[in-house]
Amino acid sequence: MRELDLYEITRAVRELSIEANTVANPDLRIALEKSLDKEESPAGKAVLHQLLQNQDIARKERIPICQDTGFTVVFLRVGMDIRFTGGSIQDAVNEGVRAGYTEGFLRKSIVKDPLTHPVNTNDNTPAIVHTELVPGDKVTVTLMPKGGGSENMSRIKMMKPADGTAGVKDFILETVQAAGGNPCPPVIVGVGVGGTFDYAAYLAKISLLRKIGERNSNQEIADLEREWLKEVNRLGIGPAGLGGRVTALDLFVEVFPRHIATFPAAVNIQCNAARVKTRVL
Ligand code: SF4
Known part of the structure; x- marks a missing residue:
C-alpha cells in the first residue's frame, strides 16, 4: 500500500489551475490551425487568427486565455493501492483551487448560496470533484475550468x-x-x-x-x-x-x-x- 500525503493533491491542483487557464493544449491549437483551411468566411478566418494569437499572448505572458476562468471541475482517478494521509480529499482539492486562483490572479466566479445569498466565495471554491477508484497505486488528477x-x-x-x-x-x-x-x-x-x-x-x-x-x-x-x-x-x-x-x-x-x-x-x-x-x- 502506497501512502500519499494529500498535500500532493493540493499542489497538483494549484499548479494545474494556473496551467489550464493560461496554456492551451496542443490538440486545441492544431485543431484551430487546421480549421483555418476549412473556414471560407473572411470574418470566421479573422476570428480563428485572433484565437490563436490570444493563446500565444496568454502563454507568453502567463495571463488567462479567457476572463472567465470557470468553475473548477476536478476528476480524480484514485488507485486502490493508495492510502491518503493528511486530511480529506475535498479539502485538499479546495485548498489547491484557492491557492492557484489567488496566486495566478484568476477570476473568482463562484457564489456561495445560489438561491438566497449569492455572495462570491472569493477563492473560486468549492470545486466540483468526481472520484473514481481504479486499480494500481497512482492518482490521476484532471482539472477542467468550465466557463459559464x-x-x-x-x-x-x-x-x-x-x-x-x-x-x-x-x-x-x-x-x-x-x-x-x-x-x-x-x-x-x-x-x-x-x-x-x-x-x-x-x-x-x-x-x-x-x-x-x-x-x-x-x-x-x-x-x-x-x-x-x-x-x-x-x-x-x-x-x-x-x-x-x-x-x-x-x-x-x-x-x-x-x-x-x-x-x-x-x-x-x-x-x-x-x-x-x-x-x-
Ligand atoms: S464560453 Fe466563457 S470561458 Fe468560454 S471563451 Fe466564452 S467567455 Fe470564455
Whole structure:
C-alpha cells in the first residue's frame, strides 16, 4: 500500500489551475490551425487568427486565455493501492483551487448560496470533484475550468426510447443551433446518452476530457461522432457566431446502458477556450 500525503493533491491542483487557464493544449491549437483551411468566411478566418494569437499572448505572458476562468471541475482517478494521509480529499482539492486562483490572479466566479445569498466565495471554491477508484497505486488528477457561457448553453432531455439515434441527432442540432454564438464557437460538443438523468450529464462532461480527434473506441459510435460533427458544421454558425463552416472542432459521444423505459441524452458544450490539464501522481 502506497501512502500519499494529500498535500500532493493540493499542489497538483494549484499548479494545474494556473496551467489550464493560461496554456492551451496542443490538440486545441492544431485543431484551430487546421480549421483555418476549412473556414471560407473572411470574418470566421479573422476570428480563428485572433484565437490563436490570444493563446500565444496568454502563454507568453502567463495571463488567462479567457476572463472567465470557470468553475473548477476536478476528476480524480484514485488507485486502490493508495492510502491518503493528511486530511480529506475535498479539502485538499479546495485548498489547491484557492491557492492557484489567488496566486495566478484568476477570476473568482463562484457564489456561495445560489438561491438566497449569492455572495462570491472569493477563492473560486468549492470545486466540483468526481472520484473514481481504479486499480494500481497512482492518482490521476484532471482539472477542467468550465466557463459559464458554454455551460449555460448545455441541455439535457429525457427522450422517448422510440426516438432512437435520429432523435439524439435532432436534439444535438437543436441545442447547438439555439446556442448560436453564445458559447464562443468554435465549440466542442460533448454528448452523453444512457444511464440516468444525472449520469447522462456526467457522460457528456467526461467526453470533453478527450483530445480533439480522439474517437470513441466503439466503431459505430465513432461513425456517429463523425457524421454528427459534419451536420453541426452545416449549421453555419461559424467562429464567434459570425457565420461560417467551423462551428465545432469536434463532437464526442459517451454511452452507458439505459432502462428500457428511459432514454436520457445530454449535450454539454465546451467553448474555444477548452481547458483541460492532467497530472499523474
Ligand atoms: S464560453 Fe468560454 S471563451 Fe466564452 S467567455 Fe466563457 S470561458 Fe470564455
